Amino acid sequence: MIRVGKQNRVFILTGAGVSAESGIPTFRGAGGLWRNYRIEAVASPEAWARDPVLVWEFYSMRRKMAKAARPNAAHVALAELESKIGERLFLCTQNVDNLHEQAGSTHVTHMHGELLKTRCERCLREPFADDACYEPPVAIPRCECGGKLRPHICWFGEVPFKLDSIFAELERCALFVAIGTSGVVEPAASFVAQVRARARTYYVGPELPANHSAFEECFQGEAGKIVPDLFRLD
Numbered sequence: 270m271i272r273v274g275k276q277n278r279v280f281i282l283t284g285a286g287v288s289a290e291s292g293i294p295t296f297r298g299a300g301g302l303w304r305n306y307r308i309e310a311v312a313s314p315e316a317w318a319r320d321p322v323l324v325w326e327f328y329s330m331r332r333k334m335a336k337a338a339r340p341n342a343a344h345v346a347l348a349e350l351e352s353k354i355g356e357r358l359f360l361c362t363q364n365v366d367n368l369h370e371q372a373g374s375t376h377v378t379h380m381h382g383e384l385l386k387t388r389c390e391r392c393l394r395e396p397f398a399d400d401a402c403y404e405p406p407v408a409i410p411r412c413e414c415g416g417k418l419r420p421h422i423c424w425f426g427e428v429p430f431k432l433d434s435i436f437a438e439l440e441r442c443a444l445f446v447a448i449g450t451s452g453v454v455e456p457a458a459s460f461v462a463q464v465r466a467r468a469r470t471y472y473v474g475p476e477l478p479a480n481h482s483a484f485e486e487c488f489q490g491e492a493g494k495i496v497p498d499l500f501r502l503d
């Protein structure tokens with residue numbers, strides 16, 4: 270149980286594990302997405318330059334999976350927490366699915382982008398909602414400017430989104446809770462080390478993450494079972 274004081278700001282970091290019980294495979298676990306694809310072949314700027322058809326094939330497969338998924342009890346509990354403590358909750362996700370939003374969360378910071386958005390590789394047009402699948406024989410979509418349209422995803426080697434607001438929030442949170450993330454993907458893996466001198470730090474997931482020694486306490490179990498009873502509000 271984590272006590273949330275009346276003034277406390279809560280930073281929650283979610284990873285692929287929070288969506289596992291909704292049927293979206295994690296990257297590294299058994300049945301993980303990378304068993305069928307090599308990371309570098311589908312999720313890097315080099316892959317995009319070399320074989321955009323394969324990249325869109327991979328993200329089209331992930332779009333289908335994400336569109337069929339529904340939030341689980343952990344997503345719902347985090348949306349309820351937002352309805353109770355409002356802007357004192359900062360929900361930062363490494364996930365590119367929209368299950369937090371489907372559950373009712375209204376302020377979600379997607380540091381690795383959003384699967385159901387597309388943007389132009391060339392012009393500054395805003396990323397836009399798009400759930401289409403682009404697999405052969407469907408051609409790679411093009412922007413009005415002529416550039417190729419790409420998934421709105423932070424690929425390996427690219428800089429995550431919204432880092433300014435994330436680091437500002439890490440500076441002022443009293444509680445830091447990571448849920449379902451392996452603790453190896455940077456910069457998210459280092460957030461806990463950054464806040465531990467000032468904030469209470471917790472982890473939720475079935476296995477200990479690689480950075481577990483940086484947490485004050487780890488609640489071992491599935492997010493859908495633990496998160497609904499995790500917070501006690503003062």
Ligand code: NAD
Binds near residue numbers: 363448
């Ligand atoms: P990861 O695949 O490296 O690790 C998943 C973690 O979730 C593991 O530590 C595992 O023990 C834990 N886990 C498994 N089942 C769980 C459950 N029921 N409850 C709680 N935890 C559970 O994922 P990561 O650390 O988030 O980082 C890898 C990258 O994967 C991120 O950049 C993210 O963008 C991407 N990713 C996103 C999705 C998604 O959007 N749903 C899916 C796969 C990967």
